[in-house]
Amino acid sequence: MNVQAYMAQVGRQAREASRAVAAATTGDKNRALLAVADALQASRAELMAANAEDLQQGRENGLDAALLDRLEITPASFEGMLEGLRQVAALPDPCGAITDMSYRPSGIQVGKMRVPLGVVGIIYESRPNVTIDAASLCLKSGNATILRGGSEAFRSNQAIARCIARGLAEAGLPETAVQIIETTDRAAVGELITMPEFVDVIVPRGGKGLIERISRDARVPVIKHLDGICHVYIDDKADLEKAFEIAINAKTHRYGVCNAMETLLVHAGVAEAILPRLAVAYGEKGVELRGCERTRAIIAAAVATEEDWATEYLAPVLSIRVVEDMAQAMDHIARYSSGHTESIVTEDYTRARRFLAQVDSSSVMVNASTRFADGFEYGLGAEIGISTDKIHARGPVGLEGLTSQKYVVFGDGHIRT
Amino acid sequence: MNVQAYMAQVGRQAREASRAVAAATTGDKNRALLAVADALQASRAELMAANAEDLQQGRENGLDAALLDRLEITPASFEGMLEGLRQVAALPDPCGAITDMSYRPSGIQVGKMRVPLGVVGIIYESRPNVTIDAASLCLKSGNATILRGGSEAFRSNQAIARCIARGLAEAGLPETAVQIIETTDRAAVGELITMPEFVDVIVPRGGKGLIERISRDARVPVIKHLDGICHVYIDDKADLEKAFEIAINAKTHRYGVCNAMETLLVHAGVAEAILPRLAVAYGEKGVELRGCERTRAIIAAAVATEEDWATEYLAPVLSIRVVEDMAQAMDHIARYSSGHTESIVTEDYTRARRFLAQVDSSSVMVNASTRFADGFEYGLGAEIGISTDKIHARGPVGLEGLTSQKYVVFGDGHIRT
Known part of the structure; x- marks a missing residue:
């Protein structure tokens, strides 16, 4: 036959x-x-x-x-x-x-x-x-x-x-x-x-x-499920302790997984307060940093190219961009995200609500690590995969x-x- | 450009x-x-x-x-x-x-x-x-x-x-x-x-x-939405008054619509009781009948060919098949239906439940005309179409x-x- x-x-x-x-x-x-x-x-x-x-x-x-x-x-x-x-x-x-x-x-x-x-x-x-x-x-x-x-x-x-x-x-x-x-x-x-x-x-x-x-x-x-180019956005109204823990966990808990963070977006108002501390912690874990110009003015990092923003590293590499405000963070996400998972760290009610409603990804989070985007963590019992499609099933x-x-x-x- | x-x-x-x-x-x-x-x-x-x-x-x-x-x-x-x-x-x-x-x-x-x-x-x-x-x-x-x-x-x-x-x-x-x-x-x-x-x-x-x-x-x-080859199955436990009204309405209320009945399946136990009366009513409305051998032994009808069972007439034409039991009706539906809408007419609780669960169409009905398969009738307010696909949206x-x-x-x- x-x-x-x-x-x-x-x-x-x-x-x-x-x-x-x-x-x-x-x-x-x-x-x-x-x-x-x-x-x-x-x-x-x-x-x-x-x-x-x-x-x-x-x-x-x-x-x-x-x-x-x-x-x-x-x-x-x-x-x-x-x-x-x-x-x-x-x-x-x-x-x-x-x-x-x-x-x-x-x-x-x-x-x-x-x-x-x-x-x-x-x-x-x-x-x-x-x-x-x-x-x-x-x-x-x-x-x-x-x-x-x-x-x-x-x-x-x-x-x-x-x-x-x-x-x-x-x-x-x-x-x-x-x-x-x-x-x-x-x-x-x-x-x-x-x-x-x-x-x-x-x-x-x-x-x-x-x-x-x-x-x-x-x-x-x-x-x-194609890429998992996941973002964490640290707002200037973030609790910086939570932001630190989430940014470290989302990148370093596991590297080869689709719900790991690949790009960190940081509001300009808190970049100087949090980036140096993060850079030390990432350094200790052996994470290579690539950043925009404003990032590189604060911490040591290689130059992040256009290609970096569009790459799922699945490795101990992180690209970092300093943004002017949440709107710029959301524009960046709309342009480069693969629609898998994005998280905002903020204590601001209105911004949290807006980020949740307007970011178009299969999982959108407030004050939680992107690593939670998972069938077991969501209570589905098991998963056959994670969908980045828009019709039928997402996430x-x-x-x-x-x-x-x-x-x-x-x-x-x-x-x- | x-x-x-x-x-x-x-x-x-x-x-x-x-x-x-x-x-x-x-x-x-x-x-x-x-x-x-x-x-x-x-x-x-x-x-x-x-x-x-x-x-x-x-x-x-x-x-x-x-x-x-x-x-x-x-x-x-x-x-x-x-x-x-x-x-x-x-x-x-x-x-x-x-x-x-x-x-x-x-x-x-x-x-x-x-x-x-x-x-x-x-x-x-x-x-x-x-x-x-x-x-x-x-x-x-x-x-x-x-x-x-x-x-x-x-x-x-x-x-x-x-x-x-x-x-x-x-x-x-x-x-x-x-x-x-x-x-x-x-x-x-x-x-x-x-x-x-x-x-x-x-x-x-x-x-x-x-x-x-x-x-x-x-x-x-x-x-x-491809075809609407919709079936009504009249069970031997049907209320024959309801069966008559539904069979007439499903076929003759409008002909050129996707939720019109194209094939009528009748349990052998009630075929002689209901087909002659239906044939008269369909005749008055100018509906051409095509039937299986057992149908043609009871009423005047042209021979229904294999092609008839698989055709969406969208016209005053109806194919009729006499079946031995509900299992045979469901086999016929599984084979020829386009997955749009099927209805059973029965007063039997267990059969109604089984038909509802096992018939794999976007709308499955008990004791109702297939003509109800419609966004307005279902309370959706309006519809952009009727889906006969299985993923995302059905019906x-x-x-x-x-x-x-x-x-x-x-x-x-x-x-x-």
Whole structure:
């Protein structure tokens, strides 16, 4: 069978299975999730052996250390998969919730019911644990899933797939409710993202290159996350103690994450009061500073270029700009932000209110570190990704982001006149 | 200036204006809407003259009667535009609403704020009143708009554009908040749907060909509505009086609308009791019937082919199928429905509940005519279209469908540890 025919078969099976998953009770879905955890535990040795083979192959193919690191299933990441399944089983089921039910003058009663999207396609790179994370969230939200992992994790993903199939079967759900693509042919991705008849939404997880390519070629809606160029703006009405703690935390808590601050904006009125102290602390942590002219008049920093303002460093590098007022900070954000997360530090009520309303990012914060932009921190339980798109779901995407709402209408023989 | 440069300029202006519209108060937006109504009224003669020129040109170009009919601004449709503006001004402003605010264990307070999408592109065909409908909904929901009407309505749309610009200026909003494309060059559409940097969503309104073309080529999300192949299923536990009224109303209230029933599914247990009576009533209304074998054993009807089940007639034609049970009805719907609207007629609690939960359409009804699937009937106030997509907005799309939600976080100097 060629790739096109194979993917069409996978798609058709997913579409069929999606009806069964959508109709499954919360109990069925939870039983399946726990059964997958049991199956993983029972197959631990087999899974670890498959992962060792992937790692061996990866080393032979000259994969770099970071990639091998992501590929490895450690005892901790194995426990993490089991714990994740149990946590998702414990989350409330979003499906079927009816809201906003009201009577209309015609006599009909109208409301909205939360329902699964249908078939979700997930395209990801080397981490095999994404297979479990993504499959569990899609299953709990009533969707069928097609997973396409990285070729370097092929054996690990296939071993996980067998455990998922066992769990589904035990709960009486079709094994095709979660399908892992059984070919490393890259053409499979091209097919997956151009089958709107079988796939309702694509969630790519990986580097910017992968996501840009998928967004460009997809004929199916994509829930995507490109850059995380996050800003903290320290207002002249800020409590400088809070500002210091937030500016340090947002940059240095972790460097390689999308919700880390990449640019610090400081009101001219407090720049001299706070920048020297921040520069010392960043220096101690080994953070390289790049600044505008006014910044460099106060502290030692390299010249920040136009490119710096538009860069997601994902590294111990920070660009700093001194601004005249909040309006200039908001202009800077409107121009350079990737729409992920921005935070203002201020004690001023009116400015906080204005910043919240007018900054157009998926998370907007007052007096909090950008590092809080995260599904667990927001109480979603888990996230399938963080969306920097504007339609459907913005910010951390959990179970609710994998559903939509349909209208339900109750009548008593009502007709339109 | 070539089309590409012109459209980039329009896009850039819209993106800039979107910040001002998003920041405008509810009062500003309402004042602008009412000022547009005043400007229309003051320019009535000029507008009617422009429309007469379009009509004259249309006749010379041999446009058919239906197209000329849609193109004409009648006294009634003129009043309709004024009334629409006043109604939209009277609707509640969806922007800024904060919901689901709660404290997290970390101490931060997290919620969601409803916000405009940004820039909405509307592509439509001959009706000039869509210019006002679309512009008013987009403005009230805080979005900047780029409108591309049919070339046959060019003069009418330009005259309306001048009134909109006057209204916006009077309320202190940028005139570029609503831009009507000033070229009939078809390449402008190609540009509009491939500028994700300037346009956040496209809403096409028109025939299926237009919408398919736009969906295929767009690099911007599209809120679209393809077919309306709507079903009514008459269960054997139906109240046959209600079933009769609903089946007649759903088909014959209006023929050319997307929420009209195209296929009637009848449980075998009541087919003989209800089909003859329905056949008489449909006959009196001039509705042509096409049926499956079992239908044709009971009433006179042409043979319904595979193609019939998959056709949106938009005409006095109805296909009828006798089914063995509700499961078969739901299988038929899953296979042939366009996901617009389906209704079950039954007095059975369990079946009503199951149909509601499991039928995957944008509106699912119990004991009501499919004709109710409409923004006004649902209380949205007005609709920009009906979405048969699954992500973002399903069913009638009103002000809320032109917005999304961002996360807002309140802290008191909180950092992540």
